[in-house]
Amino acid sequence: MIDSHCHLNLAPLGTNITEALQLAKQNGIERIMVPGITPESWEVLRQYTKQQYSDILPVDTAIGLHPYFLPSDIGAIPTLIKKLEEAVARAVADAKGGLRSAQGCSPTAQGCSPTAQGCQPTAQGRFCAIGETGLDGHISVDINIQKQVFHAHIALADAYDLPVILHHRKSHHLLFESLKATSFSGRGVVHAFSGSIDIAERYIERGFYLGIGGTITYERAKKTRDTVAHLLRNHTDSILLETDAPDMPMAGRQGQPNMPHYLKDVVTALADISDIEPSEIEALTSANYERLFRPKPF
Numbered sequence: 001m002i003d004s005h006c007h008l009n010l011a012p013l014g015t016n017i018t019e020a021l022q023l024a025k026q027n028g029i030e031r032i033m034v035p036g037i038t039p040e041s042w043e044v045l046r047q048y049t050k051q052q053y054s055d056i057l058p059v060d061t062a063i064g065l066h067p068y069f070l071p072s073d074i075g076a077i078p079t080l081i082k083k084l085e086e087a088v089a090r091a092v093a094d095a096k097g098g099l100r101s102a103q104g105c106s107p108t109a110q111g112c113s114p115t116a117q118g119c120q121p122t123a124q125g126r127f128c129a130i131g132e133t134g135l136d137g138h139i140s141v142d143i144n145i146q147k148q149v150f151h152a153h154i155a156l157a158d159a160y161d162l163p164v165i166l167h168h169r170k171s172h173h174l175l176f177e178s179l180k181a182t183s184f185s186g187r188g189v190v191h192a193f194s195g196s197i198d199i200a201e202r203y204i205e206r207g208f209y210l211g212i213g214g215t216i217t218y219e220r221a222k223k224t225r226d227t228v229a230h231l232l233r234n235h236t237d238s239i240l241l242e243t244d245a246p247d248m249p250m251a252g253r254q255g256q257p258n259m260p261h262y263l264k265d266v267v268t269a270l271a272d273i274s275d276i277e278p279s280e281i282e283a284l285t286s287a288n289y290e291r292l293f294r295p296k297p298f
């Protein structure tokens with residue numbers, strides 16, 4: 001099982017990262033993706049890709065600015081976007097260096113040459129996406145500020161051929177508008193997807209995967225459960241598992257922080273609403289994760 005969206009750096013997970021990773025490993029998690037949320041988070045996340053953590057569990061990371069944490073002063077935005085661009089350029093350069101020194105890779109002018117053994121150090125976590133970014137129709141940050149910052153993320157994902165991690169809340173129509181306006185033709189994941197079959201299909205047509213999390217564990221979430229049942233019948237190659245820990249508690253675990261090792265609850269719920277075995281759900285969502293996030297050599 002791979003947790004494709006977990007905020008390991010946020011309390012209480014961030015205060016004992018080793019324990020959170022160990023618990024996850026003991027409960028069958030093979031890998032975790034931690035999205036970036038603020039400039040301060042980027043350096044913290046970079047540490048998670050180091051060997052000491054990869055020895056427990058590989059942690060992949062993304063660089064991004066979550067809409068929740070954007071300043072409301074539009075004057076501060078250009079500097080923030082510049083910071084984002086510089087951080088991504090640095091991370092891409094670091095990733096290139098890491099690949100070149102990885103076993104089986106020979107450095108060339110074009111970057112890394114894949115060999116029969118493959119080129120990527122899969123045992124180690126790495127920077128491999130842009131996000132978390134998106135649009136939120138439920139917060140006080142001006143939507144024009146959100147759009148400006150979101151479009152900067154889209155441009156970076158396009159420029160570096162990286163997948164983008166999308167946040168949505170009351171904003172599917174705005175996201176589609178922005179994807180069209182920016183002519184984004186890349187790939188990505190709509191994290192914590194909830195919505196109709198029609199909306200799900202529109203994202204899939206655009207090359208997006210859909211992150212399925214704790215919402216599905218609640219029987220009352222009928223619309224999302226119906227949509228996900230449809231995805232399990234028709235689009236098993238477009239879904240990912242996620243916890244969004246420490247947020248989005250699973251059914252029966254309300255009042256306590258969500259943890260990556262509860263990911264199995266999502267698998268159980270998916271098996272309940274389909275005729276797919278839990279082990280098959282785990283295998284296919286892991287393969288989907290690898291396809292989306294495992295980048296081609298830079």
Ligand SMILES: [Zn+2]
Pocket residue numbers: 005007035132191244
């Ligand atoms: Zn998130």
